[in-house]
Amino acid sequence: MRIDRLRLRDFRNIAELELQPGEHVNIIHGDNAQGKTNLIEAVWLLTGAKSFRGGRDADLVRFGAACASVEAAFFRDGREQTADLAFGAGVKKRARLNEIPLPSGAGLAGVFCAVVFSPAHLSLAQDGPSERRRFADGCICQLSPRYIALLSDYSRTLLQRNTLLKDIAYSPSLLDTLDVWDERLAELGALICRNRAEYVARLAALAGEIYAGISAGRERFGARYAPGGAPEGLAREEYRAWLLEALRRARADDLRAGATSVGPHRDDVELTVDGLSLRGFGSQGQQRSAVLALKLAESRLAEQMLGERPVILLDDVMSELDGGRRDYLLNHLDGSQVFITCCDRQSFDSLQGGRAFELKAGALCPA
Numbered sequence: 001m002r003i004d005r006l007r008l009r010d011f012r013n014i015a016e017l018e019l020q021p022g023e024h025v026n027i028i029h030g031d032n033a034q035g036k037t038n039l040i041e042a043v044w045l046l047t048g049a050k051s052f053r054g055g056r057d058a059d060l061v062r063f064g065a066a067c068a069s070v071e072a073a074f075f076r077d078g079r080e081q082t083a084d085l086a087f088g089a090g091v092k093k094r095a096r097l098n099e100i101p102l103p104s105g106a107g108l109a110g111v112f113c114a115v116v117f118s119p120a121h122l123s124l125a126q127d128g129p130s131e132r133r134r135f136a137d138g139c140i141c142q143l144s145p146r147y148i149a150l151l152s153d154y155s156r157t158l159l160q161r162n163t164l165l166k167d168i169a170y171s172p173s174l175l176d177t178l179d180v181w182d183e184r185l186a187e188l189g190a191l192i193c194r195n196r197a198e199y200v201a202r203l204a205a206l207a208g209e210i211y212a213g214i215s216a217g218r219e220r221f222g223a224r225y226a227p228g229g230a231p232e233g234l235a236r237e238e239y240r241a242w243l244l245e246a247l248r249r250a251r252a253d254d255l256r257a258g259a260t261s262v263g264p265h266r267d268d269v270e271l272t273v274d275g276l277s278l279r280g281f282g283s284q285g286q287q288r289s290a291v292l293a294l295k296l297a298e299s300r301l302a303e304q305m306l307g308e309r310p311v312i313l314l315d316d317v318m319s320e321l322d323g324g325r326r327d328y329l330l331n332h333l334d335g336s337q338v339f340i341t342c343c344d345r346q347s348f349d350s351l352q353g354g355r356a357f358e359l360k361a362g363a364l365c366p367a
Contacts, residue, residue: 001113001308002337003043004080005073010065012038014362021337025330025354028341035362036341037118040315042070043339044116046083047142048095048108052116058089067091074112076308083112109145113310115299117292117317124294125278125287129268136196136225136269139203139298143305147195154188158260161185166258182247185263190240192264193227199301200225200269206297207290211273214289214328221290222272228262284320292317292329299336312338318347326350 006019013035028036041051041060051060061068067088074081085105087093095102097111123131140147161181168174204223211221227234230242246262247254254261271278271294273286282290296312303309312333317340318326329340330351342348348356358365 001074001076001311003072003074003311006039006043007069007071008039008042009069010062011042011068011070012060012062012362014038014042015062017362017364019357019364021339021357022355023337025333025338025340025351027348027351027354027356028339028359029343029345029348029356030359030365031343034359036359037315038362039359040116040118040313040339040341043072043311043313044114045070045085045105046072046074046108046112047114048106048110048112049138049142052118052120057087057093061088072112076112081111083108106148109142109148110306113142113302113306113308114313115295115302115310116313116315117295118315121291121295122287124291125271125282127279129266132269132271133196133265133267135294136200139301140195140199143302144195150188150191150195154185154192154264157181157184157188158263158265162259165254165260168255169258178251182244185260186240186244186247189243189263190236193225193230193234193239193243193267194236196264196267196269197225197227202301202304203294203297206300207293210296210300211289211293213332214293214325216324219286219289220274221293222270222275223294224270224272226268226270227264228266228268285322285325288317288320289325296333309336312336314338314340316341318342318344323350330354 002023003021006021008014008017017039019039028039030036041053044052067086069084069086071084072082074083081098084096085093093105095105095107097108102108124135137151164174164178164181168178200223207223208221211219227239229246230239234242243263247260250261271290273282273290276282278287278290299310299312314329317329326347327350330348340348
């Protein structure tokens with residue numbers, strides 16, 4: 001998969017921009033606050049996901065403009081295709097694929113695929129389990145739209161069970177209905193756990209290989225799905241039975257707290273370097289390298305499952321990486337179209353191919 005043409009209008013600080021990137025590495029460089037991350041963000045929106053920077057669609061519109069648009073011509077499935085988005089304050093987002101209107105921007109999920117790294121993603125290594133759960137779920141959603149519906153069903157069921165736990169304090173007769181929600185939560189939870197465990201196992205194998213390349217074989221990276229106290233390697237039905245029993249054992253505590261204490265919403269993905277916790281013992285360089293390895297492994301796994309290698313978006317990735325790790329990103333991501341933003345020209349002086357574009361005040365500088 002590759003982008004052949006990208007056109008932005010009134011997007012953040014970009015009034016109008018048209019970019020024709022190369023097939024391999026594309027460096028977007030310039031001083032801070034010139035629009036480099038905005039360009040990466042615009043490409044990411046074409047995946048149908050929300051901005052990795054958070055905020056509302058209205059925040060993406062250039063000050064003083066009524067609406068913003070993102071258009072791309074991209075190559076996938078052996079043919080040229082187009083995708084475009086338009087959004088503004090008080091206006092429903094418009095999305096089209098090959099000029100055919102879609103119900104929402106989410107309709108582009110699984111059509112245009114990309115993997116993004118930004119400094120905010122270092123939270124995968126530095127913060128608590130919720131960030132790693134969100135990462136795994138987001139990866140799976142790009143590959144399987146049905147998983148989106150599964151997560152939604154689980155979240156609704158969890159909310160209903162938590163509401164019931166609180167209501168029982170005022171209406172004890174409702175206690176008899178809790179078994180129904182336990183059964184439903186265990187059934188959905190088993191499906192989520194199976195999907196996550198299978199995905200993380202495949203991701204970990206690829207990420208370990210990539211991390212070895214980034215670190216020149218000096219360090220060993222590991223990732224493991226940790227389903228909240230459940231024995232490892234359980235099949236779907238075995239996990240369902242385990243979770244159902246765990247819910248019943250925790251019932252008294254859950255009633256006192258008014259919240260569900262076990263289930264996929266409490267699980268983690270454990271990350272290690274040389275057998276030690278990445279969060280507790282990893283240096284900043286190791287944490288950055290590990291998150292990069294996960295993101296690049298996400299790209300490779302998507303290629304294996306979809307038959308297309310996603311576009312790779314790396315925002316402000318070069319800081320805190322030594323020369324060898326920079327060289328790996330610049331010259332060893334074969335077969336992928338890559339966009340890398342950076343400020344310092346010296347960050348990409350070892351680039352052996354590809355193209356470089358300078359951005360200033362939201363506009364491309366003449367070559």
